[in-house]
Amino acid sequence: MGPVIELWGVTKSFRDGRGERKVLGAVTMIVEPGELVAVMGSSGGGKSTLLGVAAGLLRPDEGRVVVGGHDLIGASTAELAALRRHTVGYIEQHRNLLTALTATDNVALPLELDGMRAGKARRLAADALAEVGLAGAGDAFPDQLSGGEQQRVSVARALIGNRQVLIADEPTGALDSVTGESIMALMRRTCDERGAAVLMATHDRRHAAWADRVLQLRDGQIVGQQTAPDLDAALRDPNGLRPGAGGSGAGGSGAEGLGVGEQRTGAHGAADVGEVTP
Amino acid sequence: MAIRESLLAVLADGPAHGFALKKAFEERTGGLWQLNVGQVYTTLGRLSRDGCIEESAQGDDGQKEYRITDAGRAELADWYRTPRERTVPDRDDVVIKLAMALGGDSVDAFAVIDEQRQVTMAALQALTRRTARLDPGDLGARLSFDAAAAAIEAELRWLDHCEELLLAQRSRKGGV
Numbered sequence: 404m405g406p407v408i409e410l411w412g413v414t415k416s417f418r419d420g421r422g423e424r425k426v427l428g429a430v431t432m433i434v435e436p437g438e439l440v441a442v443m444g445s446s447g448g449g450k451s452t453l454l455g456v457a458a459g460l461l462r463p464d465e466g467r468v469v470v471g472g473h474d475l476i477g478a479s480t481a482e483l484a485a486l487r488r489h490t491v492g493y494i495e496q497h498r499n500l501l502t503a504l505t506a507t508d509n510v511a512l513p514l515e516l517d518g519m520r521a522g523k524a525r526r527l528a529a530d531a532l533a534e535v536g537l538a539g540a541g542d543a544f545p546d547q548l549s550g551g552e553q554q555r556v557s558v559a560r561a562l563i564g565n566r567q568v569l570i571a572d573e574p575t576g577a578l579d580s581v582t583g584e585s586i587m588a589l590m591r592r593t594c595d596e597r598g599a600a601v602l603m604a605t606h607d608r609r610h611a612a613w614a615d616r617v618l619q620l621r622d623g624q625i626v627g628q629q630t631a632p633d634l635d636a637a638l639r640d641p642n643g644l645r646p647g648a649g650g651s652g653a654g655g656s657g658a659e660g661l662g663v664g665e666q667r668t669g670a671h672g673a674a675d676v677g678e679v680t681p
Numbered sequence: 682m683a684i685r686e687s688l689l690a691v692l693a694d695g696p697a698h699g700f701a702l703k704k705a706f707e708e709r710t711g712g713l714w715q716l717n718v719g720q721v722y723t724t725l726g727r728l729s730r731d732g733c734i735e736e737s738a739q740g741d742d743g744q745k746e747y748r749i750t751d752a753g754r755a756e757l758a759d760w761y762r763t764p765r766e767r768t769v770p771d772r773d774d775v776v777i778k779l780a781m782a783l784g785g786d787s788v789d790a791f792a793v794i795d796e797q798r799q800v801t802m803a804a805l806q807a808l809t810r811r812t813a814r815l816d817p818g819d820l821g822a823r824l825s826f827d828a829a830a831a832a833i834e835a836e837l838r839w840l841d842h843c844e845e846l847l848l849a850q851r852s853r854k855g856g857v
Contacts, residue, residue, distance in 0.1 A: 608837045612805040631806040
C-alpha cells in the first residue's frame, strides 16, 4: 500500500491587514500507513494550515494533494465532505464533540449520517469506545467526561467507519502532561495496531517525540524531519543516536527519496554546517 | 554520580552482595545508567574503610555480603537531607557553537540550530520509546527516564528559543 497522505509543492497564502502573506511555501511531504508524524514549529509557522490542507478543509493555491488515493485538487465540496466521512478524521484541541449527544451517539453519528441503521451504528460505536479504553462510558455526555476522556471519544469518532487517516491539530493542547501522554500512547497504538496514519500538530516536544517522524516548520517551509532512531539500536547504545539511523518509520526513507529532505538545504544548507563542524 | 550513597541506600533495606547491589541500582533507575562491577567493588572498599559498611559472613551462595553500619545510615540520612547545590551548568559545546556562529558571520545560525534539533529530537524519540516499555508501576525507573527526557527537552526548548530570537532580529532588520 502506498502513502495515504501526499502533499506535493503545496503553497498557501492568506490575505491579512498587511496584504498577502505566504503561510506555506512549496511543502512536499508524505505519510505512510501506520506512521505517526508530528508537525512542530512556532505559532504562525504554518502547522494548522498544513493540516487543514491535508484534511481537505483548505484548498491550496498551488501543488497537489492526494489523501487515501483521492486527488483533492479539483474535488467538489461534496467530494471533500465524502472524503472526511469515509477517509479522514479530524480533531482539534477541544470542542470536538456535540454536547447534547452521549459518547456513543457522538461516535455513531458519522455512520448514521452515512445512512447506517442506528442500532448497527451504535454497536460499532460501542466497540470503538472499548478500543480507546472507554467501554463503560458510552452513556455519558461530554461534560460528564474528563478532558482526556473527551479526546478519547474524539479519536474513536474520527476513526469510526474504518477511516485510516487521523489529522489532529494540537490534540493534547488542553490536557495536563500525564493525560496528554495517555492520548499520545493511544495514537501510537492506533498506528501500530490498526495501521492508521496520524498527522498531528503539537507544540509539546515530549508529545512530538512519540512520533515516527517530527517535521519542523519555519516560515512555511519544512526545515527538518527527524526520523525516530531504531528502537533496538537505541536500547543497545542510548548515546549513539542519530536521526534516521534505523528507520523504524516506514515513511522515513521513502520521504527522503521523494526529495522532501532537499527542502532543508536551500537557504540553510547542510554544507554550511560542515564549515563549522569538520 | 551518587554511587556511594546509592549503595548505602540499597544496603539500608538489608544486607546484599556486590552483584546484587549493582542489579538493585540498575533496577531502581530503570537501567538508564549501567554500573560496572569494578566501580561497585571499589566503592564498597572505600565504604568499608570509612566504617560505613561491614562485611558479614558469606551468604548462601558463598559470596561476601555487606551490611550497613550506624555511621553508614548517618551518611545516607545526611545525603537525603541535603539538597544538591546548583550553579551555572558545565560548559556546553552546543551553546558555545551557537554563540560562536552568532558572534561572526561565517555560518548560517539557522542551519546550526536545524541540524542540532534533529539529533536532539531523535534522542528524545528514542528515550520516549524506551520509557513506553517500562513497567508502569516502576516509579523510580520512570522518573529516572523522565529526568533524562526533561534535560533533552530543555535543549530543544532552548534551540526553539534561539530560533525565535533570530527570527525576531531578522524581522527587526527588515530582512529576508
